[in-house]
Amino acid sequence: MELTLLAVVAAVLLAAAIMPPAAATLHPVDYLALQSVRRSLSDTPGSRFFASWDFTGDPCEFAGVSCSGDGRVVTLALGDPRAGAPGLAGAFPSAALSRLTSLTSLSLVPGRVSGDLPPSVTALPNLRFLAVAGNLLSGDLPATFSPMLRTIDLSKNSFSGRIPPSILLIRSLRTLVLSHNSLSGEIPRMVTSPLVHLDLRNNRLSGGVPPLPETLVYLSLAGNRFSGKVAGVLRRLPRLSFLDLGGNWFSGEVPGEVFSFRIGYLQLRKNGFSGELRPAGNVPAGATVDLSHNSLSGRVPPELAPAAAVYLNGNKFAGDLPREIAAAAEGGRMRVLFLQDNFLTGIGVGGVPASAAVCAHFNCVAPPPPVVAACPAKGGRGRRRPPAQCGGRRR
Numbered sequence: 001m002e003l004t005l006l007a008v009v010a011a012v013l014l015a016a017a018i019m020p021p022a023a024a025t026l027h028p029v030d031y032l033a034l035q036s037v038r039r040s041l042s043d044t045p046g047s048r049f050f051a052s053w054d055f056t057g058d059p060c061e062f063a064g065v066s067c068s069g070d071g072r073v074v075t076l077a078l079g080d081p082r083a084g085a086p087g088l089a090g091a092f093p094s095a096a097l098s099r100l101t102s103l104t105s106l107s108l109v110p111g112r113v114s115g116d117l118p119p120s121v122t123a124l125p126n127l128r129f130l131a132v133a134g135n136l137l138s139g140d141l142p143a144t145f146s147p148m149l150r151t152i153d154l155s156k157n158s159f160s161g162r163i164p165p166s167i168l169l170i171r172s173l174r175t176l177v178l179s180h181n182s183l184s185g186e187i188p189r190m191v192t193s194p195l196v197h198l199d200l201r202n203n204r205l206s207g208g209v210p211p212l213p214e215t216l217v218y219l220s221l222a223g224n225r226f227s228g229k230v231a232g233v234l235r236r237l238p239r240l241s242f243l244d245l246g247g248n249w250f251s252g253e254v255p256g257e258v259f260s261f262r263i264g265y266l267q268l269r270k271n272g273f274s275g276e277l278r279p280a281g282n283v284p285a286g287a288t289v290d291l292s293h294n295s296l297s298g299r300v301p302p303e304l305a306p307a308a309a310v311y312l313n314g315n316k317f318a319g320d321l322p323r324e325i326a327a328a329a330e331g332g333r334m335r336v337l338f339l340q341d342n343f344l345t346g347i348g349v350g351g352v353p354a355s356a357a358v359c360a361h362f363n364c365v366a367p368p369p370p371v372v373a374a375c376p377a378k379g380g381r382g383r384r385r386p387p388a389q390c391g392g393r394r395r
Contacts, residue, residue, distance in 0.1 A: 009158025011110050027057050029099050030073045034059050036096035039077060041078065044111055047086040049079050072102035074126075079109030087111020092137060097121045104148075110156070117154070119144040133157070133177070141183075147168055153177040155199070160184070163205075178203070179220065200224065201244065209233050219245040222267065231255040246270055246290070254291070256280040259303060269293050269311065279303035292314065292338065300344075301324065309336035313359070320346030329358055339363065343390060362388035 026034075034263050038053050051111035052063045060067035066075035076097075079088050088108070092115030097106065113132075116139035123129065127146040131153040140161035141154070148169050155177045162180065162185035173193040179201045186207035187200070194215045201222040208228035209221065216237050222244045229252035230245065237243075242260070244267040251272040258266065260281030269292045276298030283289055284308040293314035302322035304310050310325070321344060329335035332353040339347065344363040352358050362385050 010169045016213065025071050026067060027071045028072070030067075030071070030102075033057060033096040033099040034062070034065070034073065035048040037076075037078070037093045038244075040093035040096065041088045041090040041113065044086045044089050047080060047088065049088065050230075068102060074102050076100065076103060077104045077105070077107045077109075077355075079111060081107075081109060085109065085206070087134070089115055091115050092132075092135075094118050094121055098124070100124070102126055105129040108132040108135060108163070109228075109330070112136060114138070116140075117159075118142060119236050122146065126170075130154075141167070141178075147171065149173055151175040154181070156180040158182060163188060163200075165190065168195075212237060214239065216240060221248065222246040224248055226250060229253075234258050237261075243267065254296070259283050259289075263287055277301045285305050305334070308334060310334060312342065313338040313340045315342055318343040318345065318364075320344070321348055323348060326350075329356060332356055343385065345390070 035055060038050065043050050048061055059065055064077035065073060068074045082112060087110050089112035092113050094115065098120035101124060103124050105128060107129065108131070112135065114136040117132070117137055119142035122142045123144040123146050125146060126148060129147050129151045130149060131151065133153045134156040136158060138158040138160065141159055141164050143164045143166055145167055145328050147170060151174065152167070153175070160183065161180040163183055165188040167176065168188050168191045170193050174195060175197040176195060177197070177199040179199045181203055183203040183205055185205065187205065187210055189210045191210055191212055193213065195213050196215055197218040198216060199218070199220045201220045201224070203224055206225040206227070209226060209230050212219070212233060214236055217239050219237065219240060219242065223246070225248065227249040230250055231253050235255045235257050238261055239264045242265045243263060244265070246267045246269040248271055251274065253275040254268060254273050254277060255279040257280045259279035262284060264284060264286070265288050269289045269290045271294055274295040274297065277296060279301050282303045283306055287307045288309040289304055289307045290311040292311040295316060297316040297318065299319040300312060300317050300321055302324040305322065305324035305328045321339065325334065325337070326348040329337045329349050329352050332355060335356050337358045339360040341362045344360065345365060347360045347365055349358055361375055361383055366387050
């Protein structure tokens with residue numbers, strides 16, 4: 001009996017000695033794919049992400065790699081995710097990544113990785129999270145995406161061409177970030193994805209804005225060439241808390257409903273919006289409202305008083321500033337109030353806290369308003385608008 005037990009122990013020890021490393025538990029296809037990823041990419045100076053990628057050990061223990069119980073790679077996070085950490089360089093390993101068919105999450109930290117993004121990667125059948133922002137990827141966006149995707153972030157690359165219609169038809173997609181690229185053309189007319197976050201800013205997109213899902217909470221279309229009226233679209237987005245349409249060619253009215261949304265940041269600067277403001281309710285306390293450099297007219301609405309920062313400069317507002325807004329500035333609740341370059345005839349703001357910034361130059365106030373805070377460098381062309389431009393005349 002004793003000899004038999006010793007023989008069993010010896011057999012176990014012998015098997016352990018000749019057994020291949022733990023890496024053999026990883027599916028062979030995934031094992032070879034990770035090796036190919038490692039050959040394609042390298043650490044930039046200061047990065048040590050690949051220091052743990054020693055293929056004599058278990059690849060499922062590598063930095064950024066997570067595996068399922070059956071030995072398939074399900075998560076691949078390439079690079080140190082800490083903010084400001086140096087990234088990776090090299091060619092995007094499309095062929096290798098396309099072999100990781102169980103992958104649910106793929107991310108690449110900002111770095112110097114170049115190449116295109118083929119459908120063999122974006123259409124991986126189980127992919128739910130795709131984020132490759134801040135690199136040197138280029139070319140057209142693929143036409144095919146996984147139907148499982150919930151998050152897509154391709155921002156801060158050099159992608160060009162049009163937004164593929166298929167990307168806005170993904171039934172599970174909640175977050176789409178395509179900002180800071182060179183995309184052109186229009187937003188596809190059919191948007192059925194239940195988006196919560198849509199960011200298309202700083203591209204070369206043009207045309208009008210199609211109907212968007214009511215689920216949106218965050219919408220940024222800033223820094224493009226969009227045009228036309230958006231009142232009808234915005235009225236149908238009651239959940240918005242962040243809206244940035246700045247730096248486009250939008251026109252028409254600003255719908256009053258927007259001011260009563262749970263909006264914390266409303267940025268409509270540098271467009272062609274016109275007409276009077278008729279808010280449907282007070283803006284939320286502490287909000288930022290920037291309507292500067294448009295063609296808005298009429299009186300400043302008192303419903304803006306709860307905001308923490310209000311930019312109305314560069315419009316055609318006339319009449320007296322509502323007492324509610326003046327009091328908010330005097331009390332320090334409104335930290336920024338820019339009114340310069342309008343046709344206001346009464347400001348009514350006395351002393352304000354040192355922490356506040358109020359500018360009212362180049363209006364029709366007589367005598368000119370007191371300097372309650374230094375105006376910005378482009379705060380107005382002189383202290384008061386020439387009398388010939390006041391007295392009922394408008395630009």
